[in-house]
Amino acid sequence: MAAITSPLAGNSVVEGPLIECRGITVRRGGEAVLDNVEIAVLAGEMVSLIGPNGAGKTLLLRVLLGLVKAEQGTVEARAGLRIGYMPQQLVLDATLPLTVRRFLSLGGLVPAGQRREVLEEVGISRLIDRPMQALSGGETQRVLLARALLRNPDLLVMDEPAQGLDIYGQGELMGLIEAARKRRNCGILMVSHDLHVVMAATDRVVCLNHHICCTGHPTEVEADPSYVALFGKRAASHLAAYHHHHDHVHGIAGEVVDAGNHQSGIQ
């Protein structure tokens, strides 16, 4: 068995980011949903993209994945980058008979031995002949994770993977994702609207609300005034004390408003 390399070891190798975007701007109906956004993911690094509903997190992922064209800005991916993508949810038509085995094969042919390893890694070996429609939410997420891992990815891109799971399911899934990263030393870009779900495993948090509010290590971000303004004291005070220095705050639609006129933004 190959030694497990730490994410830091991956970072220390001199090479550019796996994927990087700069100056991304996307407008919908005249409003900038993404406004001059930049983000980068290094090899072995786990970056969490957090922000309130409607902040443009999923849109930014779609821009990075090449599913949506930005009006301005550039996306650069390392040559030959293999991306494993885990979409937000999978809604299957009931008329489509599809077993887990067949679903996994749709991503491309994989040697049986490797497939068995991945199935065991995410703990779905016993589900292999079940119809996809018969799976629970947590099982479906694991199957989606398996499909992404079967591509042997350099970068895993996940859109709210723990969505709809209870607290144990969330913990289990995050554990699997973290183990998968350690084993492969792949980069991870994950969208979440809850910092605490991704806190433990994340190297860097990017807080997005149409523009980048703040970025840094989870503990730094949690203490950042713009994070506090966005998510409220209660969410922010889970950890260390914070310093309440607003440079700007957000209105209900996420626009930056004068801090003096703002009614704390906390519900």
Place this chain on the structure above:
Amino acid sequence: MDEFLIRALLAAIGVAVVAGPLGSFVVWRRMAYFGDTLSHSALLGVTLGFLLGADPTVGIIAVCTAVALLLALGERQRVLASDTLLGILSHSALSLGLVSLAFLETLRVDLIGYLFGDVLAVTWEDVSVVYIGGAVVLGVLAWLWRPLLAITVHEDLARVEGVPVRRVQIAFMLIIAVTIAIAMKVVGILLITSLLIIPAAAARALSRTPEQMAVLASIAGVLAVFGGLAGSFHWDLPSGPSIVTSAAVLFGLSLVGRRLFSIG
């Protein structure tokens, strides 16, 4: 057995075999209305074929292809919902087809035959068109199978995994156009969609994989053809509607079977 009945059986079986896997995709991708729209435009193709002095099959493929591409472009606009767009195109194309046929005064056409099919009147040439066209359709579909299934399950995921989504979708629309052209003689343009979706829907109850459903849909279609042509032969029923009716009976039986054995 009379030769005309052998020809009819061969043509209808050929169409049913092709319709199975193709119709399964039409069901999975919720494209029943799309199929209707394409087939309704086929009548315009018949007129075009006569005007150009070409075979109606060629005219149908040309017009259906044009409408399919038009719809593919139309999907990108956001002014009209896609069912509205399909509704407009579907009925305009059908009316335009009827009107244009009426203008061709010199032409005596069997309108009912075009609308509901007249499989008992097929020639050996028609049979060969069914098998050549059908082989092309099945060949292309086999080639598209995995990417098309991947798109059907999750379009974005397929795109990220490198499937050329747009090209696969257009190729799929084109083989539907060819299928309509070869199926028209058997069930007529008003009933083609039913031959695509009813056997597939009947097969669903007994299938655990997409491939099973495709094969069972072909078998269900062939059974419907035997039942329908038997009814047509013994009781002088119109052949197209008779085939579709027996397909509907099979679908009903599959529902009962699903209840009894609680499969799938």
